[in-house]
Amino acid sequence: MTGPLWLNLSLIAFTAATFASAPALARPTLPFGVRVPARRTGEAVILLARRRYNRGIAVGAVVACALVFIDGLAPEMVLVGLVAACSLLGGLASRSIAAAKREEGWYAGTRQAVIADTSLRSDPVRPQWILLAPAALLTVVTAVIGLSKGTTNFSTVLTQILVLVLIPPLTIAISRARPEIDAAQPSASASRYKEYLHGVLSLLLISAGCVNATMLVVSLQQWEFVETTVPTTIVGHLPLVAAFIAWIVFSVRAGDAGHRLSPTGDEPETRYEQRDDDRYWHAAGMVYLNRNDPALLVHRRVGTYWTLNLGHPIAWVVLAAVAVTGVLAGFGVVTLPAKGG
Incomplete structure (x- = not known):
């Protein structure tokens, strides 16, 4: 800082x-x-x-x-x-x-239940992949400019490619994660969640383009197509600022898991309460561990994002891969993109 x-x-x-x-x-x-x-x-x-x-x-x-x-x-x-x-x-x-x-x-005395919406499986919220096109186009443009310059430093292009590689599987994983549906209002909460999920997936794909736009400007600075001045740096980071503001506005409007959104249609509350599952959540709703839950990704109780179910074997494979990559990067075996390229 x-x-x-x-x-x-x-x-x-x-x-x-x-x-x-x-x-x-x-x-x-x-x-x-x-x-x-x-x-x-x-x-x-x-x-x-x-x-x-x-x-x-x-x-x-x-x-x-x-x-x-x-x-x-x-x-x-x-x-x-x-x-x-x-x-x-x-x-x-x-x-x-x-x-x-x-x-x-x-x-005590409540009727607890867990609700499933099969329509989210038969008719899932589909990502709008066209929103990823700007990120791909910016990567191609950056690579072409670098090749025309004859540079050997393509770290920013590698960062752009990394974004393109990671965002699609993350988008698919989130779209197939277990939905957040309230047993007290199953239809209304399912409607809100679908709208919320659509917004999250769209913002995720748009943010990829914002990151790659900033990487393009950083590349132009590194390859001396433009001078590294304060105005240029500010302009280069405007896409990231725009994406950041968009996430904040969406989070405030939608609330966690979309509970602030208006559902389609009215629905009276049922006699059921959402099942008390506190025993599976730790660190004030930040960590989830349930060996009997087949879901790999679950929506965190705090914030507009998902977390791994640490009771799922694949979750530990993912964490191990991240840890190994970090160790290899620390020993210089794997080179990660550096700050500012």
């Missing part, structure tokens, strides 16, 4: 805002990653946990801003400390709600 003071303060403010917005964007029945019945979402312990959490975030942000003015204290350490403090606050809030839920028997 080394850089001008305004940048350090901006990163602290953004980090605090990100953590502070998480409870507001979370599904009402999943406060701080704890599954609660719909009729218990207004419990005093939940409201108190949110107030304490928000106060803690505010105090942490103020302290972090004060610390960046201390000479000799690395701003990176301040940011890491703020992230750790915010994560700890979230964990404490999750534990307090889970304890109240357990002690007061919030699920």
Whole structure:
């Protein structure tokens, strides 16, 4: 986080805002990653946990801003400390709600169920692959420019190719991940989830083009087609900024798993509650481990993204491959794209 003071303060403010917005964007029945019945979402312990959490975030942000003015204290350490403090606050809030839920028997007398929507298998949400065309075209254009220059440094092109290789399987995996459907409102929640999934897949493919557009500008700077000036660098990063803003706007509008979206048609609530599956979730809804669940990817309880089911054997194969790649890169056997090419 080394850089001008305004940048350090901006990163602290953004980090605090990100953590502070998480409870507001979370599904009402999943406060701080704890599954609660719909009729218990207004419990005093939940409201108190949110107030304490928000106060803690505010105090942490103020302290972090004060610390960046201390000479000799690395701003990176301040940011890491703020992230750790915010994560700890979230964990404490999750534990307090889970304890109240357990002690007061919030699920006692409820009828729990799990709902499946077979239409998501027979008529799945299909990615709009045409949105990946700009990313592919930008890769070709960058490679042609590099060849015309006669350069031997194609690290940015390799980064573009890596994006093209990784995005399609990730898109397919997300489109086939287990859907988030609420047993209390199965039709409405399925409708919301489909709209949400369509938006996520489209943004993912568009973001690939944004990354490759930035890599094109970086390539032009490296190959001395354009001067490396502040205006050029800003213009080069505008696609990434646009993609980032688009993700933020979508996340605020849709909420986690699309619960803020308007469903198609009205549906009365059923007599069922979503099954209490807290025993499979750890670290305040961030880690999922269920050996009896065949799903490889599941939507996290916090945030607009998915996570691996660590109870699935393939999940450990994926993690092992990432770990091996990291070790090989550390020993110089595999060369990863460097920052700025």
